[in-house]
Amino acid sequence: MNRTLTIETTINGRRRSLDVAVNHTLLDVLRDDIDLTGTKECCVVGECGACTVIIDGRPMNSCLMLAVEIDGSEVTTVEGLELEEGLSPLQGAFLDEGATQCGFCIPGQLMAATALLQQNPDPTVEEIQEGLAGNLCRCAGYEQITKAVLAAARGVKQ
Amino acid sequence: MNRFQYARPETVGEAVALLEEHGDDARLLAGGTDLVIELRNRWVEPKVVIDLKRIPDLAPAIVERDGFLSISASTVMTDIAEDERVQRYFPALVESAVVVGSVQIRARATMAGNICNGSPAADTAPPLLVYDAVVVVAGSDGERRVPIDDFIVGPGKTALQRGELVTAIELPIPERPYGAAYTRLTRRRGTDLASITLCAGVDADGQARIAYGSVGPRAFLVEDESGILGDSTIPSEDKIDSLDQIFYRASPSLKSLRASPDYRLAMLRVLGARALETAIGRLTKELVS
Ligand code: FES
Numbered sequence A: 001m002n003r004t005l006t007i008e009t010t011i012n013g014r015r016r017s018l019d020v021a022v023n024h025t026l027l028d029v030l031r032d033d034i035d036l037t038g039t040k041e042c043c044v045v046g047e048c049g050a051c052t053v054i055i056d057g058r059p060m061n062s063c064l065m066l067a068v069e070i071d072g073s074e075v076t077t078v079e080g081l082e083l084e085e086g087l088s089p090l091q092g093a094f095l096d097e098g099a100t101q102c103g104f105c106i107p108g109q110l111m112a113a114t115a116l117l118q119q120n121p122d123p124t125v126e127e128i129q130e131g132l133a134g135n136l137c138r139c140a141g142y143e144q145i146t147k148a149v150l151a152a153a154r155g156v157k158q
Numbered sequence B: 001m002n003r004f005q006y007a008r009p010e011t012v013g014e015a016v017a018l019l020e021e022h023g024d025d026a027r028l029l030a031g032g033t034d035l036v037i038e039l040r041n042r043w044v045e046p047k048v049v050i051d052l053k054r055i056p057d058l059a060p061a062i063v064e065r066d067g068f069l070s071i072s073a074s075t076v077m078t079d080i081a082e083d084e085r086v087q088r089y090f091p092a093l094v095e096s097a098v099v100v101g102s103v104q105i106r107a108r109a110t111m112a113g114n115i116c117n118g119s120p121a122a123d124t125a126p127p128l129l130v131y132d133a134v135v136v137v138a139g140s141d142g143e144r145r146v147p148i149d150d151f152i153v154g155p156g157k158t159a160l161q162r163g164e165l166v167t168a169i170e171l172p173i174p175e176r177p178y179g180a181a182y183t184r185l186t187r188r189r190g191t192d193l194a195s196i197t198l199c200a201g202v203d204a205d206g207q208a209r210i211a212y213g214s215v216g217p218r219a220f221l222v223e224d225e226s227g228i229l230g231d232s233t234i235p236s237e238d239k240i241d242s243l244d245q246i247f248y249r250a251s252p253s254l255k256s257l258r259a260s261p262d263y264r265l266a267m268l269r270v271l272g273a274r275a276l277e278t279a280i281g282r283l284t285k286e287l288v289s
């Protein structure tokens, strides 16, 4: 048993083989080892959602898992949302609705909202609030954030 | 985090052997939503962390077998809440699973972990008590089955002995109509520990039981001896004395920042009455269908 382990994972569509310290969280590895600093570090106890990434289709707090646990998994971070033609409809909606204030919570909000829309393309306001209940916004832009998710869902439907 | 070794056993036997070898120096990792916090804060400094998620026998699965619904150790809250059989037979368990943490946490946290951590506030403990769940424990001598009421011991303590781990939690599928409901008290919506967790169950004869947590060292299950709590013809206000008897084991901490003891005791009655009403309503629906 070693202090580091080589893991095979797909991050934002790219297959990677990474040597990670077994006592580092996924958040540590994303930010410090492979420079994906879009994912934010904040409470590190699972309360704020700033570190949210999507793993095998589900949103999770990267601060609450060891990097070795994603061996064999598929991870999407906020850097993976952009499409070839530019921002994703959801990202665009955040800008249009003025949902981004200081911006710190936004990567996490985007990831939670992306996962929500993948599962439920036509959510109600209630469902959006529940889907994003694990994401705190210090600037309290909740109303705009909810509107942005709604707008993106409508856009996708059209 | 301290430096530890990361072990990834592929069988229950290997995991048991590691536990026997390392004893208190080993920690089991399932969802990790509690463990990773403990590691980071150095509340625990294990020499070995044993990841259970690569053991095929513990892989996420909910299966019906011999009159039980068996939920494997690495099944997460989201899977439990979304399972159609759990929804049908054990609605109170669904209600407890969907309030754990946030979407992100429910996608990761396991029910077995929720119980094994021994938190007095564990959301799934009261419904598991009401539904008479059985914990399947593996050790070097094979498997044993422990009723959940005996498995839960106290803060951070369970009936697990050195070298043992939980492989599944089994719920007996009710043969007769049964009504149960879960409710809890928190300061706010979203990620918060409950100040009260409570589940009420009523069987087809009108016999009621209530399990409640977060108001003492562990969640307690108490049968209604008065026989009136499950009676739908008796109005809630006339059930207060019987409810107070049910809550005799509550001893809320004076030191808690979440809610004062008086408030918790007063709210126990309110939540108790509410959960009973829902449970009776569900039972009635079952009886007519
Ligand atoms: S940094 Fe992970 S939830 Fe706050």
Ligand code: FES
Pocket: A099, A100, A101, A102, A103, A104, A105, A106, A136, A137, A138, A139, A140, A141
């Ligand atoms: S935009 Fe500032 S914390 Fe949400």
